[in-house]
Amino acid sequence: MKIPCLKHQGSDVHFIFLKEQQVDFLCDLCQTNMLDQHQQLDFSKLINIQKALKQPEYLTSKIINSEQLITFLKELYQNDDNNINLQLIEIENIIQQLQIQLTNVQIELQVLQKSYNEFRQQIRENLEYIIKFDEFKRYIDNLQQLQETINPQRISENERNLYFYFKILTKDNLQSTQNKIFNLLEYNNQYMNQENNQFNNLQELYNQFNQQSTAFKNQINPKFPKTIQNTQLITKEFQSKIIDTIIQKSKKQVKKINLIYKWYKSDLNAEKFWNNVDGQDNLLIVFSLQNDTIFGAYSPCKWIKSQNGQYVKDETLSSFLFSQKYSEIYPIKQEGQEYAIYCHTKYGPIFGGVSILSGYYFTFSSNNNDLQILSDFKVGSSNIGMAYQINSSGSLNTLPFGQSEQKIIMCEIFQVSFI
Numbered sequence: 368m369k370i371p372c373l374k375h376q377g378s379d380v381h382f383i384f385l386k387e388q389q390v391d392f393l394c395d396l397c398q399t400n401m402l403d404q405h406q407q408l409d410f411s412k413l414i415n416i417q418k419a420l421k422q423p424e425y426l427t428s429k430i431i432n433s434e435q436l437i438t439f440l441k442e443l444y445q446n447d448d449n450n451i452n453l454q455l456i457e458i459e460n461i462i463q464q465l466q467i468q469l470t471n472v473q474i475e476l477q478v479l480q481k482s483y484n485e486f487r488q489q490i491r492e493n494l495e496y497i498i499k500f501d502e503f504k505r506y507i508d509n510l511q512q513l514q515e516t517i518n519p520q521r522i523s524e525n526e527r528n529l530y531f532y533f534k535i536l537t538k539d540n541l542q543s544t545q546n547k548i549f550n551l552l553e554y555n556n557q558y559m560n561q562e563n564n565q566f567n568n569l570q571e572l573y574n575q576f577n578q579q580s581t582a583f584k585n586q587i588n589p590k591f592p593k594t595i596q597n598t599q600l601i602t603k604e605f606q607s608k609i610i611d612t613i614i615q616k617s618k619k620q621v622k623k624i625n626l627i628y629k630w631y632k633s634d635l636n637a638e639k640f641w642n643n644v645d646g647q648d649n650l651l652i653v654f655s656l657q658n659d660t661i662f663g664a665y666s667p668c669k670w671i672k673s674q675n676g677q678y679v680k681d682e683t684l685s686s687f688l689f690s691q692k693y694s695e696i697y698p699i700k701q702e703g704q705e706y707a708i709y710c711h712t713k714y715g716p717i718f719g720g721v722s723i724l725s726g727y728y729f730t731f732s733s734n735n736n737d738l739q740i741l742s743d744f745k746v747g748s749s750n751i752g753m754a755y756q757i758n759s760s761g762s763l764n765t766l767p768f769g770q771s772e773q774k775i776i777m778c779e780i781f782q783v784s785f786i
């Protein structure tokens with residue numbers, strides 16, 4: 368495929384550049400010029416035409432914005448056939464080497480067995496010398512040859528002979544006999560220092576096999592996008608935005624997001640809330656108003672029952688409020704991290720607020736929190752912008768539920784677990 372670049376004679380177009388209002392064809396020279404002009408060129412906006420023609424998953428990844436979907440598709444197109452085949456061939460090579468190496472180990476074991484037999488034979492021969500084995504055998508032979516001529520006198524004669532035989536070895540010379548055996552073993556213990564080379568090689572090869580096949584299996588294990596399980600309130604699209612935000616802010620991979628509690632209409636109150644969340648962290652809390660406005664918050668902070676009220680600091684700066692209606696995320700501010708959540712058994716969940724030191728006193732009527740749910744779980748208020756950041760585009764009327772008289776009708780609480 369050849370498309371000539373109109374700006375550079377003799378140069379072919381290789382890329383498509385996605386802009387807000389238009390699409391440009393770029394050749395290598397165009398791309399280099401752009402790089403020189405805009406150091407911050409966003410390569411994710413650049414589409415390689417050849418690659419796009421071969422891999423629809425590559426093209427798709429360029430036109431969507433869900434981090435999770437992009438990660439999933441990226442893996443698909445980076446794992447191209449050549450790459451995977453090469454890896455498999457490497458693993459198959461190792462398997463062949465392993466098979467040969469197993470035979471080598473078998474031979475090595477046979478050699479070891481042979482040399483052990485030789486060693487044992489050598490020890491035997493030396494022991495025969497040390498304990499005068501021939502003499503012992505002679506006495507037993509003598510007894511056996513007596514047969515019919517055996518009589519008490521002959522037996523006691525032989526018993527005496529054997530007694531002296533043992534006496535010389537033990538009572539008279541025990542020390543010396545034992546020393547001879549020690550010396551013999553000391554001389555032979557180099558047998559034990561034999562190296563198991565083939566066996567060690569096998570283990571090394573196996574480790575290599577293990578590493579490569581584990582890496583291979585990981586690579587061909589698709590990382591499916593995570594979802595928020597059993598939610599009735601959050602749309603697929605907004606789930607993706609929430610999860611992307613959690614991954615981005617916490618710098619951790621999400622393992623699961625499980626529904627732990629769900630309340631509907633009159634069931635909701637502060638007492639039940641606190642009984643169920645006390646001691647839990649990484650909670651994602653979602654509310655729905657009568658008019659289908661859906662909003663909520665995520666915070667890694669631990670919810671702790673408190674009679675007097677206390678703020679919990681978010682060291683990770685990963686807390687955020689959100690509004691599904693406006694598809695907005697309101698991240699915690701650096702200066703607001705001390706006030707990520709507020710725990711007080713008299714109220715429902717409260718997020719953000721202002722420092723008492725900065726002159727405000729903590730009174731709920733004065734609406735000094737970014738988001739607060741009162742004890743009956745029916746009403747609350749929001750005033751985002753204190754500890755949580757309001758987007759430049761956000762105005763008061765885009766907030767989750769401002770000053771309206773809308774009532775909460777449903778609440779879902781999820782716990783996020785990380786890998």
Ligand SMILES: [Zn+2]
Pocket residue numbers: 372373374375378393394395396397398
């Ligand atoms: Zn060009």
